[in-house]
Amino acid sequence: MSTPLADVSVEASGCTRCPLAASRTQVVFGMGDPSADLMFVGEGPGAEEDRLGLPFVGRSGQLLDRLVLEEMGRRRDDGVYIANVVKCRPPANRDPKPEEVAACRPWLEAQLDLVDPKVIVTLGNFASRLLLDTTVGITRLRVRTYPYRGRVLVPTLHPAAVLRGGGGPMAQVRADLVRAKLALAGDPPLATRP
Numbered sequence: 001m002s003t004p005l006a007d008v009s010v011e012a013s014g015c016t017r018c019p020l021a022a023s024r025t026q027v028v029f030g031m032g033d034p035s036a037d038l039m040f041v042g043e044g045p046g047a048e049e050d051r052l053g054l055p056f057v058g059r060s061g062q063l064l065d066r067l068v069l070e071e072m073g074r075r076r077d078d079g080v081y082i083a084n085v086v087k088c089r090p091p092a093n094r095d096p097k098p099e100e101v102a103a104c105r106p107w108l109e110a111q112l113d114l115v116d117p118k119v120i121v122t123l124g125n126f127a128s129r130l131l132l133d134t135t136v137g138i139t140r141l142r143v144r145t146y147p148y149r150g151r152v153l154v155p156t157l158h159p160a161a162v163l164r165g166g167g168g169p170m171a172q173v174r175a176d177l178v179r180a181k182l183a184l185a186g187d188p189p190l191a192t193r194p
């Protein structure tokens with residue numbers, strides 16, 4: 001059955017709004033429960049994601065799945081939706097350019113509107129800075145939670161930073177996921193702005 005989100009995904013699959021369209025294998029729109037109350041937002045697809053057309057399917061994604069299950073008791077298809085700031089892989093995994101982020105933003109806005117999650121977890125600097133409209137870095141942003149259009153936004157480290165950094169960052173992400181769980185249970189945001 002077609003849903004509004006599935007329709008937008010089909011539309012996005014042919015997107016040529018920025019130069020990343022020329023180098024991608026396919027658009028990685030997002031995946032998960034279309035009426036999830038919990039949404040994760042990463043940076044952009046890597047090689048595995050570009051190959052399979054699904055977000056967070058490489059090592060970072062496996063770690064994310066594990067931590068979300070252990071700290072929140074949820075799996076991807078159960079009350080979770082996963083998306084990225086940019087839907088196409090930047091060549092050689094470089095950072096997305098501001099114009100690419102801007103061109104892709106309407107797709108993310110559509111996902112936020114249609115999934116309508118109660119809690120958004122932003123993974124790393126890109127997603128956290130974009131949605132909180134700040135230049136403050138993730139290490140300072142995390143620990144607090146923020147209001148976002150009537151929702152609660154929980155910034156945390158990108159799982160790739162945990163893969164690089166080990167135990168310290170891992171404990172930080174775990175603590176942030178507990179904050180997200182509390183927000184789902186009704187805890188209000190801890191800060192009013194970054």
Ligand code: URA
Pocket residue numbers: 042043044045046049054055056057058060061084
């Ligand atoms: N990193 C991201 O930010 N997104 C993915 O989908 C995979 C790795």
